[in-house]
Amino acid sequence: MRKFGLTLAAASMLVAATTTAQAAGRDYISMVGSSTVYPFSTSVAEQFGKTTKFKTPKIESTGTGGGMKLFCAGAGTDTPDLTNASRRMKKSEMATCQKNGVKEVTEIKVGYDGIVVANSKKAPQFKVSRKDLYLALAKVVPSPDGAEKLVENPYKTWKDVNKSLPADKIEVLGPPPTSGTRDAFVELVMDEGCSEYGFVKAMKKVDKKKFKAACRTVREDGGYIEAGENDNLIVQKLEANPRSLGIFGFSFLDQNADKIHGSIIDGSEPTFENIADGSYVVSRPLFIYVKNAHVGVIPGIKEFLAEYTSDRAWGEEGYLAEKGLIPAPKAEQKKYADIAKNLTPVVLD
Amino acid sequence: MSATQQSTMDRVHKGLAARYRKEKRFRLFGLSAIIMSLAFLVLLLGSIGAKGYTAFLQTEILLDIHLDAETLDVENLATANYGSLVKRAMLDNFPQVKGRRDKRELSKLVSTGASFQLQKLVMSQPELIGTVLSLWVPADDEVDMFVKGHISRELPESSRRINDKEIEWIDQLQAAGRIKKSFNATFFEAGDSREPELAGIRGATMGSFYTLLVTLLLSFPIGVAAAVYLEEFAPQNRLTDLIEVNINNLAAIPSIVFGLLGLAVFLNFMSLARSSSLVGGLVLTLMTLPTIIIAARASLKSVPPSIREAALGVGASKMQTISHHILPLALPGMLTGAIIGMARALGETAPLLMIGMVAFIVDVPSGFSDPATVLPVQIYLWADSPERAFVERTSAAIMVLLFLLLTMNATAVILRNKFERRW
Numbered sequence: 001m002r003k004f005g006l007t008l009a010a011a012s013m014l015v016a017a018t019t020t021a022q023a024a025g026r027d028y029i030s031m032v033g034s035s036t037v038y039p040f041s042t043s044v045a046e047q048f049g050k051t052t053k054f055k056t057p058k059i060e061s062t063g064t065g066g067g068m069k070l071f072c073a074g075a076g077t078d079t080p081d082l083t084n085a086s087r088r089m090k091k092s093e094m095a096t097c098q099k100n101g102v103k104e105v106t107e108i109k110v111g112y113d114g115i116v117v118a119n120s121k122k123a124p125q126f127k128v129s130r131k132d133l134y135l136a137l138a139k140v141v142p143s144p145d146g147a148e149k150l151v152e153n154p155y156k157t158w159k160d161v162n163k164s165l166p167a168d169k170i171e172v173l174g175p176p177p178t179s180g181t182r183d184a185f186v187e188l189v190m191d192e193g194c195s196e197y198g199f200v201k202a203m204k205k206v207d208k209k210k211f212k213a214a215c216r217t218v219r220e221d222g223g224y225i226e227a228g229e230n231d232n233l234i235v236q237k238l239e240a241n242p243r244s245l246g247i248f249g250f251s252f253l254d255q256n257a258d259k260i261h262g263s264i265i266d267g268s269e270p271t272f273e274n275i276a277d278g279s280y281v282v283s284r285p286l287f288i289y290v291k292n293a294h295v296g297v298i299p300g301i302k303e304f305l306a307e308y309t310s311d312r313a314w315g316e317e318g319y320l321a322e323k324g325l326i327p328a329p330k331a332e333q334k335k336y337a338d339i340a341k342n343l344t345p346v347v348l349d
Numbered sequence: 350m351s352a353t354q355q356s357t358m359d360r361v362h363k364g365l366a367a368r369y370r371k372e373k374r375f376r377l378f379g380l381s382a383i384i385m386s387l388a389f390l391v392l393l394l395g396s397i398g399a400k401g402y403t404a405f406l407q408t409e410i411l412l413d414i415h416l417d418a419e420t421l422d423v424e425n426l427a428t429a430n431y432g433s434l435v436k437r438a439m440l441d442n443f444p445q446v447k448g449r450r451d452k453r454e455l456s457k458l459v460s461t462g463a464s465f466q467l468q469k470l471v472m473s474q475p476e477l478i479g480t481v482l483s484l485w486v487p488a489d490d491e492v493d494m495f496v497k498g499h500i501s502r503e504l505p506e507s508s509r510r511i512n513d514k515e516i517e518w519i520d521q522l523q524a525a526g527r528i529k530k531s532f533n534a535t536f537f538e539a540g541d542s543r544e545p546e547l548a549g550i551r552g553a554t555m556g557s558f559y560t561l562l563v564t565l566l567l568s569f570p571i572g573v574a575a576a577v578y579l580e581e582f583a584p585q586n587r588l589t590d591l592i593e594v595n596i597n598n599l600a601a602i603p604s605i606v607f608g609l610l611g612l613a614v615f616l617n618f619m620s621l622a623r624s625s626s627l628v629g630g631l632v633l634t635l636m637t638l639p640t641i642i643i644a645a646r647a648s649l650k651s652v653p654p655s656i657r658e659a660a661l662g663v664g665a666s667k668m669q670t671i672s673h674h675i676l677p678l679a680l681p682g683m684l685t686g687a688i689i690g691m692a693r694a695l696g697e698t699a700p701l702l703m704i705g706m707v708a709f710i711v712d713v714p715s716g717f718s719d720p721a722t723v724l725p726v727q728i729y730l731w732a733d734s735p736e737r738a739f740v741e742r743t744s745a746a747i748m749v750l751l752f753l754l755l756t757m758n759a760t761a762v763i764l765r766n767k768f769e770r771r772w
Contacts, residue, residue: 028720030623032705039734042709043543049711050465056711058624058720061730078620121508230733232740255735258500258508317453319461323543324735 025077029057033067033084040325048307054300064180072097081294085287086180104292107346108336112326114250114275114283116262120242126263134193135161136170139217148199173227173234174247184284186216251324275326309337401744407533408488408496412438421478431464460487462547490545490738540711545738552713556721563630572641580649600639607636608700624705624720632700637690644686648679681768688761698725724750
């Protein structure tokens with residue numbers, strides 16, 4: 001019995017000791033946020049940790065929204081210093097930041113990510129337009145008979161949508177609504193596709209909510225299958241079922257080019273070059289946000305940003321391109337490298 | 350009388366075949382259930398093993414690196430350009446390669462980890478400067494995948510990550526005996542990395558170790574104390590009934606709830622460090638406590654009352670009875686419960702998600718407050734990485750985790766068989 005008492009005492013002392021030790025602060029950079037930016041930020045972090053005297057930053061994969069919440073929770077050193085985002089910070093998130101004392105935030109656009117619609121190499125490559133994708137995936141679509149009203153999606157096969165497409169059942173594997181990739185896909189493909197109908201587009205001006213409901217709601221009758229956040233899993237499923245298509249980030253297509261090919265969307269194939277020069281339309285910018293108040297308090301933030309914005313990292317031949325990040329145009333890179341250097345706070349418009 | 354007997358026997362005989370058939374069917378159902386689950390288990394383990402065993406080998410390239418005194422000065426050893434030395438050594442193997450692009454591609458066959466390896470070596474043995482050093486350095490993950498046969502050379506060039514020229518170079522290196530596959534020690538010695546050939550599970554294993562140590566140190570004594578009190582001292586009333594019901598319910602609560610609780614209490618209220626193994630251990634303590642209490646109570650109950658009564662009868666106090674007789678007899682059962690609880694804690698990811706342990710951590714944790722991650726989280730993170738080479742590493746990490754779990758469970762069984770006393 002005495003032994004148990006001793007262990008108990010030792011354990012509680014251990015807890016007490018570490019509690020006091022932690023109040024002293026942190027000597028490594030803490031970063032949270034998007035799982036899309038995670039592979040790139042971790043590459044920079046690893047390089048940074050190996051080549052400088054600073055500790056390797058700790059990077060959590062929490063999703064863009066979760067990252068913003070943690071980032072904006074306060075200005076103390078128990079909150080993260082940087083956050084990854086696969087979309088721009090929302091005004092509401094900025095307001096939370098301000099309310100919690102995170103006054104100055106620097107925004108750095110690190111590059112672009114293409115979203116691809118791909119299928120197995122055992123099946124022919126798809127050639128679609130954004131309108132086709134919208135018609136195939138939306139819950140409600142403009143009536144096929146030409147009347148200006150929205151009806152429950154009647155299309156069952158790709159051939160129903162567009163005569164030039166194969167007569168296969170519509171079956172698309174994609175990310176769930178919590179994912180940034182899904183947000184971006186809906187915005188870049190579905191919105192555009194449905195804006196091609198004049199009367200739906202007109203709705204945007206009158207009732208934005210109704211427009212969003214019409215364009216952004218994905219069908220739930222089995223045509224679109226939520227396959228979870230794991231893109232590797234989608235790739236495996238595509239291989240097993242050559243008739244289905246999958247939606248995921250470009251880096252997964254890049255790594256699995258022997259198994260799958262990306263569909264041509266609006267006449268442009270998802271290749272590194274096409275995404276970089278903007279001719280492949282389904283691409284989105286990736287950001288990192290910096291808490292200016294932590295620069296100088298947590299060691300190494302400035303140096304970390306310098307590494308991130310250096311040519312050997314985010315340049316055309318840099319190691320991030322190797323990981324699948326599409327570099328921003330030269331002029332844009334210069335602009336954001338300057339912002340990173342001077343820590344110019346962002347003003348969201 | 351005999352007529353009715355006859356008819357009963359007849360009825361029995363008539364139904365006998367059907368009853369045998371029924372029994373046979375029933376047994377077949379049971380057997381097929383077992384065979385099916387065994388088949389699934391074999392399939393699972395087989396696919397993990399088949400995918401993962403190659404990860405224990407790593408392709409290496411032999412380079413003759415000229416450590417010239419111009420690039421390497423005793424003063425600048427920490428900042429010298431080791432990358433260029435590695436690159437030059439690689440180019441020396443292929444004097445015919447010209448052009449910036451080709452040279453770049455050629456130097457990419459070697460892992461970026463080579464220059465760090467070289468740096469470490471030179472810094473520990475500065476006397477090597479000026480000599481030509483033959484060194485096996487890790488190959489890039491794509492070369493590794495190709496040499497291991499995960500990338501087929503039959504495919505058209507456009508659908509491989511490795512092009513015809515690179516394959517030609519690899520063939521030349523292989524012909525010259527400059528490529529070999531050797532035991533992948535990095536996998537067991539390194540922390541996480543974004544380069545598959547440099548990634549290892551040591552960071553995650555140490556994280557798991559610290560986390561489980563905190564869990565064990567807290568949950569075992571607390572759990573045993575609670576069980577002893579509830580079983581031996583507590584009066585039977587509504588309050589203790591309520592506590593008992595709650596403990597049983599807590600054991601069935603989904604683990605993510607404990608993560609949320611940990612986030613609210615340990616991080617937000619007590620402001621302990623995010624992502625530390627201390628907080629992870631505290632959360633897992635909450636999760637395993639009910640399991641340990643229940644197991645400990647069960648083993649206390651199984652100590653026969655005669656022991657208790659005999660001890661009390663010869664004049665031992667209640668405390669003496671418990672600590673001299675009951676606890677030693679109940680301890681094997683309690684240990685088994687604790688080990689099974691620990692094994693469950695080892696495989697847990699969901700509660701750790703909430704307290705920031707799902708993170709990219711390169712440095713191997715060296716204490717309870719260092720940021721850490723655990724084995725199952727490492728598996729999850731690798732399974733989500735695009736690089737092909739992480740597939741086999743994921744499976745290899747699963748094998749290591751399964752091995753640890755099996756060891757823990759085997760320890761529990763051995764302990765029980767060794768110390769358990771049957772009455």
